[in-house]
Amino acid sequence: MKRVYAREEICGGCKLCEVHCAVAHSQYPNDIIKAFLKQKTKPIARILVEEGRPISFALQCRHCEDAPCTKACITGAMQKDPVTGIVANDETRCVGCWTCILVCPFGAIKRDESGHKVASKCDLCATVGGTPVCVQNCPNDALVFTDELWRR
Amino acid sequence: MTISMSTPDFLIERDRDRCIKCQVCVRQCANEAHFWDEEEQKVKANDALCVDCHRCVTYCPTHALTIRKYPLEFRENANWTASTIKAIYRQAETGGILLTGMGNDRPYPIFWDHLLLNASQVTNPSIDPLREPMELKTFLGRKPDQLKVEDGRLVEEIPPQLELEVPIMFSAMSYGSISLNAIKSLAAAAERVGIMYNTGEGGLHKDLYKYGKNTIVQVASGRFGVHPEYLQAGAAIEIKIGQGAKPGIGGHLPGEKVGLEVSQTRMIPEGTDAISPAPHHDIYSIEDLSQLIYSLKEATQYQKPVSVKIAAVHNIAAIASGIARAGADIIAIDGFRGGTGAAPLRTRDNVGIPIELALAAVDSRLREEGIRNQVSLVVGGSIRNSADVVKAIALGADAVYIATAALISLGCHLCQKCNTGKCNWGIATQNPQLVKRLNPEIGAERAANLIMAWEHEIKELLGGMGINAVESLRGNRLMLRGVGLSDRELNILGVLPAGE
Incomplete structure (x- = not known):
């Protein structure tokens, strides 16, 4: 399946991926200013730039083949789509028990407590379609979206 | 305080x-x-x-x-401008020489903007480069005095030549003054469009040997990174005597920019200042220069053209004649608006002469002396666009060097702070956090795009003049007319005024 890979050697750590991810998953996906200034709670990015200067790279859900979060989910909200391979959280079923956060080997799941508590994670912009917004908006092409295992 | x-x-x-x-x-x-x-x-x-x-x-x-x-605002004063006053404040605080980066930014006349190109109307046809072939291929190097032909075959031995698809090259910028990612961008772009880039005097990083056929390796007064494989690695060798931004001045790469990779490439200890002396201490005359030229030719079995780069200064024509006679295959002249990674402000802004006048003077002198064929002329020092390239070639250049324009294509915004090492665009810095901001793949594409765009524009301008090969424009000053220039300036440029 196509995944997002980070190219650590050219990631400048600007975190524009976080900004655009947060906007795409906000109440105003097409208006960056409204998403940040009008939405009652601060929009949450589902991608996280890990930093220890000069090293930085963006991390998001790896959509594991054998995803531990899907096994750990107590309500069946976290499911891996057998066709697309995308691991997605059904927020209507999620009860916010955070078990998925405990078992995620990448620390790629965040808590979203803006509404009823749910786990917030990368959905590869499946709802938007096409290339994920983080990849589209990386100013240095430091994120690639490919079905090959990315090697430097 | x-x-x-x-x-x-x-x-x-x-x-x-x-x-x-x-x-x-x-x-x-x-x-x-x-x-x-x-x-x-x-x-x-x-x-x-x-x-x-x-x-x-x-x-x-x-x-x-x-x-x-x-x-x-300071109180209005045409003599004591804000920049003049601020410079004095800075020097009163520091007691030091003012340093700066990039080229001369003072409002001296730009002769390119006083030269206009010709076009064909009625009496001769113009050419559409989209429909007809247009030749920009350029060979740099010594051309024989005559061509010997026997039995219908060329028997003349042709000296080594640099082959360019477009008469444009990226001029010297060392590893140290700019980042490895910036050099990788230019090297890959040069390979893509069939031109040359120049190592400057920073040596050749191990990752760059694969671009050898598009590389001019430089030998400057500090001799940094010069060894036999280095000389063999490039397509040509350039002896750097001077630089347009700071004629008569050496270079100084501060120790903080000499990290492990720079130190290995330059063959100096990590963290030490890399000081290039103002003169080559083995060159005090044309005869000495000749010795170095032939040493380098000897070291490379006479297989590579040797270029000599000088800054455009007052007596440029006579100096160029001497360099041609010393055995150089290419003379590169850098005008007073040429850029730099660091230079004393007063030198940058007040030393040297405009490249347009230097080029015209040198080309005329070499023609008068009958030795123009012995060298190719490459000019740099603020070639800003394709029209400047065409005008330079019409004035007598074989090719041009661009560096500032190339860096702008990579993202440079001309803030003139290269010397601080804090280049936010990842170009003039060795800070790994900043260097990685410049993705060499994006850089290569942008720099190559620039050359391709200029190539198209040069073809359009040539076509408009009814010329289908850049060879026919070379030194063809009848294709130029001057506006707003004095008789003396027109005379030096060898150009008629508009209307004549």
């Missing part, structure tokens, strides 16, 4: 209705002009630290930022 009289040069304006507090600007500014106020939960700015490089403006996702000239 007493109060500083220096005031900010720029003002950072932040539109609070647009700022989403994402702090991209804070993370992008190596000068730390933007900062996050945790207590007030606001992004704020220290204007005095801003160098107007536009990194934050370009990266701000909501276009909330504008940089303006700081509005504080």
Whole structure:
């Protein structure tokens, strides 16, 4: 399946991926200013730039083949789509028990407590379609979206 | 310490209705002009630290930022301008030489902008380069005095030549003055479009040997990174005598920029200053230069053309004649507007002469002496666009060197702070955090695009003149007319005034 890979050697750590991810998953996906200034709670990015200067790279859900979060989910909200391979959280079923956060080997799941508590994670912009917004908006092409295992 | 009289040069304006507090600007500014106020939960700015490089403006996702000239005015004075007064304040505080980067920014006349090109009308047809072949291929190097032909075959031995698809090359910028990613960008672009880039005197990094056939390796007064494989690695060798931005001045790469890789490439200890002497200490005459030229030719079995790069100075024509006679295959002349990674401000702004006049004088002199075929002329020092290239070739150049334009294609915004090592665009810096901002794949594509765009434009301009090969334009000063120039200037340029 196509995944997002980070190219650590050219990631400048600007975190524009976080900004655009947060906007795409906000109440105003097409208006960056409204998403940040009008939405009652601060929009949450589902991608996280890990930093220890000069090293930085963006991390998001790896959509594991054998995803531990899907096994750990107590309500069946976290499911891996057998066709697309995308691991997605059904927020209507999620009860916010955070078990998925405990078992995620990448620390790629965040808590979203803006509404009823749910786990917030990368959905590869499946709802938007096409290339994920983080990849589209990386100013240095430091994120690639490919079905090959990315090697430097 | 007493109060500083220096005031900010720029003002950072932040539109609070647009700022989403994402702090991209804070993370992008190596000068730390933007900062996050945790207590007030606001992004704020220290204007005095801003160098107007536009990194934050370009990266701000909501276009909330504008940089303006700081509005504080001195009492109007045509003689004592703000920059003059501020320079004195700085020197009164530091007691030091003023340093700067990039080329001369003073309002000296730009002769390119006083030269106009011809076009065909009625009496001779113009050519459409989209429909008909157009030749820009250029060979640099010594051309034989005559061509010997026996039994219908060329038997003349042709000296080594540099082959260019477009008469443009990236001029010398060393590894140390610019980042490895910037050099990789230029090297890959040069390979893609069939031209040359130049190592400067920083040696050749191990990752760059694969670009050898598109590389001119430089030998300068510091002899950094010069060894037999280095000389063999390139397509040509250039002896650097001088640089347009700082004629008569050497170079100084401060120790903090000499990290492990720079030190290995330059073959000097890590963390030590790399000082290039002002003169080559083995060259005090044309005869000495000749010795070095032939030493280098000997070291490379006479297989590579040798170029000599000099700054355009007053007696340029006679100097160039001497260099041609010393055995150089190419003379590269750098005009007084040429850029630099660091130069004393007063030298940069006051030493040397315009490349347009230097080129015309040298080309005329070499023709008068009947030795023009012995050398190719390459000129640099602020070639800003394809029209400048065409005008340079019409004035007598074989090819041009571009560096500032190439860096602008990589993202340079001409903030003139290369010497500080804090280049926010990842170009003139060795800070790994900043270097990685320049993705060499993107850089190569942008620099190659620039050359391809200029190639198209040069073909259009040639076609308009009814010329289908750049060879027919070379030294064809009848294709130029001068406007707003004195008789004396027209005379030196060898160009008729418009209307004549």
